[in-house]
Amino acid sequence: MAQGNNSIKKILGVAFALCIVCSVIVSTAAVALRPQQQLNQELDRKTNILNVANLYEPGMDVEAAFGEVTPRVVDLRSGDYSPTHDPATYDGFEARRDPAASRTLSGERDPAGLTRVENFATVYLVGDPENPEQIILPIRGQGLWGLMRGFLSVEGDGNTIVGITYYEHAETPGLGAEVNNPRWQAQWEGKEVFADGDSLEPAIHLTKGGASGENEIDALSGATLTSNGVTNMLQFWLSPEGFGNYLARFRSGVAQDDAERADVEPEAEGV
DSSP: OOOOTTOHHHHHHHHHHHHHHHHHHHHHHHHHHHHHHHHHHHHHHHHHHHHHTTOOOTTOOHHHHGGGEEEEEEETTTOOBOSSOOTTTOOHHHHTTOGGGEEEOOGGGOTTOOSEEESEEEEEEESOTTSOSEEEEEEEEEOSSSEEEEEEEEETTSSBEEEEEEEEOOOOTTTGGGGGOHHHHHTTTTOBSOSSTTOOSOOOEEETTOOOSTTEEEOOTTOHHHHHHHHHHHHHHTSTTTTHHHHHHHHTTHHHHHHHHHHHHHHHHHO
């Protein structure tokens, strides 16, 4: 006899078949949409880079505007450009998982709570790569609830801040999540990373009670741990453990001197 609609076997059979069908549909959609998801992620990354450089306008052609930006891979240990890493394919965030391509951090060397950090990282240069108008650096570190990832842009002098933005975080709405508030981000423009022209240790930090100095930013109201996290990640990424040695090239005029010599030497040979 045919089983009734309320039989256990029939209910379980229908439920199982439905699960299989739904799994196939979801899996197929995930595979089919993966290329588009990757394209959207790349577009979002470029948008954030243009935004932190104050180059983004709603409705603009992001790909065309990004043509003014040159990615380069930097050796964080020396501050030199890498001749072997392709910035179009290199992913520093993934490289940190490889013990051969990263290093372990602990104690005072790890204020941002990263544990491991890659040896090479990608920077983005606005304008002439040899004498850029802006240098955009990827930054990350622990906030209150998890990892915060963003970009910091500094002028070609390697010291004056243009802007900061965060594209990934899990901070509390209305408190730590105010890192994405345009009014708070506007404070960063014109601030200086270093207090002393010869220092390799960054001075920029968040402070309670109203920022007044060239190296101070107002802390986020009611979000002490997130504010500390922002300060700590900047203290790391702008120090010699991060991009400090690289920024020193611009602060000492090395990049500008190289460009000037490139222009002068051909004339000198013809004299």
